[in-house]
Amino acid sequence: MAVGDINGDGKDDLFFGSSKFVPSQVFLQKDTLFAKEKYNTISNASIKEDIVAVIADFNNDEQNDFFIGSAGAQFSGKAKALKDSYYVKKDSGFVKLALPEYFENATVVRPYDYDGDGDLDVFVGGHTITGTFGKAAKSYMLKNDKGKFTIAQEFNLGMLTDAVWSDFNADGVKDLVVIGEWMAPIFLKVQNDKLQEDETLASDITGLWQAIQAFDIDGDGDQDYLLGNWGLNSKFTATKKAPLKLFYGDFDENGQTETILALPKNGKYYTLAGFDDLSSQLIFLRKKFNAYKDFAGLEIEKVFGKEVLAKATVLNVTTLASGYLENNEGKFTFKPFKEELQVSPLTAFLTHDFDGDNKKEVLLGGNYFGVKPYHGRFDSFSGAMIKNENEVILGNTLGLDFANRSLRHLNIVTFNDKDYLLATFNNEKVQVYEIETR
Numbered sequence: 485m486a487v488g489d490i491n492g493d494g495k496d497d498l499f500f501g502s503s504k505f506v507p508s509q510v511f512l513q514k515d516t517l518f519a520k521e522k523y524n525t526i527s528n529a530s531i532k533e534d535i536v537a538v539i540a541d542f543n544n545d546e547q548n549d550f551f552i553g554s555a556g557a558q559f560s561g562k563a564k565a566l567k568d569s570y571y572v573k574k575d576s577g578f579v580k581l582a583l584p585e586y587f588e589n590a591t592v593v594r595p596y597d598y599d600g601d602g603d604l605d606v607f608v609g610g611h612t613i614t615g616t617f618g619k620a621a622k623s624y625m626l627k628n629d630k631g632k633f634t635i636a637q638e639f640n641l642g643m644l645t646d647a648v649w650s651d652f653n654a655d656g657v658k659d660l661v662v663i664g665e666w667m668a669p670i671f672l673k674v675q676n677d678k679l680q681e682d683e684t685l686a687s688d689i690t691g692l693w694q695a696i697q698a699f700d701i702d703g704d705g706d707q708d709y710l711l712g713n714w715g716l717n718s719k720f721t722a723t724k725k726a727p728l729k730l731f732y733g734d735f736d737e738n739g740q741t742e743t744i745l746a747l748p749k750n751g752k753y754y755t756l757a758g759f760d761d762l763s764s765q766l767i768f769l770r771k772k773f774n775a776y777k778d779f780a781g782l783e784i785e786k787v788f789g790k791e792v793l794a795k796a797t798v799l800n801v802t803t804l805a806s807g808y809l810e811n812n813e814g815k816f817t818f819k820p821f822k823e824e825l826q827v828s829p830l831t832a833f834l835t836h837d838f839d840g841d842n843k844k845e846v847l848l849g850g851n852y853f854g855v856k857p858y859h860g861r862f863d864s865f866s867g868a869m870i871k872n873e874n875e876v877i878l879g880n881t882l883g884l885d886f887a888n889r890s891l892r893h894l895n896i897v898t899f900n901d902k903d904y905l906l907a908t909f910n911n912e913k914v915q916v917y918e919i920e921t922r
Contacts, residue, residue, distance in 0.1 A: 485908050487895045488539025488548050491521075492573070496897045500908075501534030504556055504565075508534045513899060525571060525578045526550065532565045536593045542604050543631025547573035551606055553590030560614035562587045568608065572631065584635045588621040589614060596649040596658060599677040603628040605636070609644035609662060616741045618666070618732030618799060620644075625679055637679060642667035650698040650707055652685075653814055661709060663693035666730055666799040669711065669809065686809055688724070689818045690802045697833035699808075699846050701873045706811040710846060710870070712830030713806040716823075719756075719859055721748065722801045729753055733796030735788060736766050744784070744796075752783040762787075806830045808873075824878060828852065828865035834894035836903070838869065840921030846870040849879070849891035849907065863888045885915065 490497040495513040502508040507527040511518040533556035542549045550571040559565045566587040571578040592609030599605060605628045610621025620643045627636035644664040651658050652671055660672040660679055669686045672679040695712035702708060714720065722728040726748035735742050742765055746753040755762060759779045763769040769787070773779040785793060805820035806829075820826070830850040838845050849867040867879030867886035879886050886907065893908040897916075905917040 485893050485895065485906075486537040486539045486550075487897055487906070490539060490548060491576075492547055496899065497539075498897070498906075499537050499539060499550070501537055501552070502530065502532075504533050504558065505530055508537075508552075515900075523578050525580055526569075532556075532569070533559075534569075535589075535591060538593050538595055538606075540595050540604055542570070542595075542606075542628060543572055544603055545573070545631075549573055550578065551593055551595065553593045553608060555589035555591060555611065557614055568593075570633065581632070583633055584624075584626065586622070586624060586635065588623075590621075592623075592644050592647045592662070594647045594649060594660070596660075597628075598625070598649075598658070598660075598674050598679070599627065603630065606633065607647060607649075607660060609641070609647055609664075611643045611645065611664070616732075617743045618730055618741070618797060620664075623662075636677075639679075641670055645694050646696045648696050648698050648709075650709070652707060652709075652811075653682075654706065661696060661698075663691075663696045663711065665692045665694075666690065666801060667693070669693065669696070669709070686816045686818065688802065690727070690800050691722075691804065692801055692829075694829055694831045694850075695833050695848075697835060697846055697848075699833075699835060699844070699870070701808050701846075701870065702810060703872055704811075706813075708811050709809040709816070710833055710848070711807055711809065711818075712833065712848070712850065714804045714829050715850075715862070716805055716826040717828065717862065717864075718804070719747075720801075720804055722804050724802045726751070727800035727802045728804070730799040730801075731784070731793060731796040732799065733792075735792060735796070736768050742766065744788075746784050753785075754782075755784055755787060819873075822876065824876065825865075825868060828862035830865075832891050832894045834896065834905075836896055836919075838919060838921070843871075847894055847905070849884075849886045849894060851886070851888075851890045853890050853910070863890070867891070883917070 486499045498511040500509045507530040510521045512521045532554045534552050535555045536553040538551045539548050552569040570581050570583050588610035591611040594607045595604040606626045609623045613619045623639040623641050625637040626633040642664040647662040649658045663669050668690045671682040671685040692714040697710040729746040731744040745756040807820040809816040828850045829852045834847045835844045850865050851863050853861040867884040869877045890910040895906040897904050897906045907915040
C-alpha cells in the first residue's frame with residue numbers, strides 16, 4: 485500500500501495493491517471519511533499483482549504520479565503481468581507511460597534523486613525467478629530524465645525484500661542499503677552517478693531478512709540500521725559455524741530446478757522435508773529407497789550423493805535473529821534484539837514521534853502464516869515500539885492489536901490535520917489507530 489496526495493488537494497490519500505484478477509483500489513480523503521475512487525487506467529489492470537507502490541511527482545509537474553512494482557508466482561518469462569507500471573497524473577485521471585523492458589518479480593521500489601539532477605530516480609529490487617526459488621531476479625537502477633525512465637544499472641544482488649536510501653558512510657550523500665532472503669545486507673555507495681558495492685560492510689551476517697529501517701538506536705549521532713529477520717521461535721537453527729543451508733539445482737536432471745532445505749545437527753546436514761515431500765518432486769528417490777526406514781536418519785550427502793550436491797548452488801543463513809547494525813565510525817556490528825522481539829518474523833518498521841517528545845521512535849510488527857503445519861504459524865507478536873537500545877515497549881501495552889494478524893505495512897496518515905497510524909495486514913481488514921501523546 486502507499487500513502488500520498490493523489491488528486492492534488494493537499495490531503496493524504498490511500499492506494500492498496502491487489503492480487504491477480506482483483507483491481508487495486510484508491511481511496512480519496514474527504515471531510516469526514518475516505519471514499520473509494522475509480523481510475524480506469526489503474527483499476528482495469530487487474531491481471532497484474534501489484535506488490536509495491538510509490539506515490540510521488542516523477543515528472544516535476546507538481547502533481548503526484550504512481551510507480552507500481554508487479555510480481556506473481558503464476559507469471560514467468562516475459563509475461564506482461566511482470567512488467568512494472570508507471571502512471572502520470574493528467575487532468576483528473578492518469579495516463580500510463582512506458583518503462584524499459586524488464587520482466588522481474590519486483591518486491592522493492594525506492595525513489596531517490598541519486599544523480600542530483602532534480603528529478604526522482606527509482607531503484608527496483610527483484611526477488612526470485614518464478615518456479616526456480618534460489619535463483620535471484622535482477623534489480624535495476626532506473627534513471628529519470630524529465631519523467632522518462634531508462635535503465636542506468638542492472639544488478640545481481642540477491643532475493644531482495646527491502647531497501648533504504650541512507651548516508652551510511654557520512655559523506656553527505658545518500659547511498660543505498662538492500663536486504664533480502666538468503667543473503668547479507670549489501671551497502672551500495674553512490675560514486676559518479678553509479679552505485680558501487682562496499683564489500684567490507686556486514687558481509688558475514690546472512691539471514692532471511694524481511695525489513696530494514698535507518699534509526700540511530702544508540703543515540704550517538706550516526707546512522708544505525710534495524711533489521712527484521714525470521715526470529716528465533718521456529719524449527720530453523722542457524723549459526724556461523726552451522727548455518728542453515730539451501731541447495732538449489734537440477735537434482736533429477738530433468739531440466740527443472742529444485743530447492744532442498746537442510747538443517748544442521750551434530751556437524752551433519754539433514755533435509756527438512758520428509759521422504760513423501762521429497763519423492764513427490766524427485767521420483768528417482770522412490771526407486772533408490774524402497775522403505776521409509778532406508779531413508780530415515782540419512783544425512784543429505786547419502787540421500788543425493790556428493791557428486792550431485794557438488795553441482796548445486798548452496799546458499800547459507802548464519803543468523804535468524806532480528807536485530808540492528810550498530811555503526812561504529814563507519815564499521816557495523818550486528819547486535820540481536822532481546823527475546824521479546826524474536827517470537828515471529830519482523831516485516832515492517834515505521835519511524836515517527838509517537839509520544840510527542842520531539843524524538844523519533846520506531847514502531848515494528850510482523851507475524852507470518854504462509855508456512856506448513858510442521859512449523860506452526862507465527863502469530864504471537866503483538867508489535868512493539870523501540871525508543872532506544874535499552875527501552876522497548878510491547879504492543880499490547882500500547883493498545884495495538886497485531887497478534888494473530890500478519891502485518892505487511894505501517895504508515896502514518898494525516899486526516900483533518902491529525903496523524904493516525906494505519907496498519908495493513910494480509911487477508912485482514914486495515915486497522916486505524918489514533919495516536920495519543922502524553
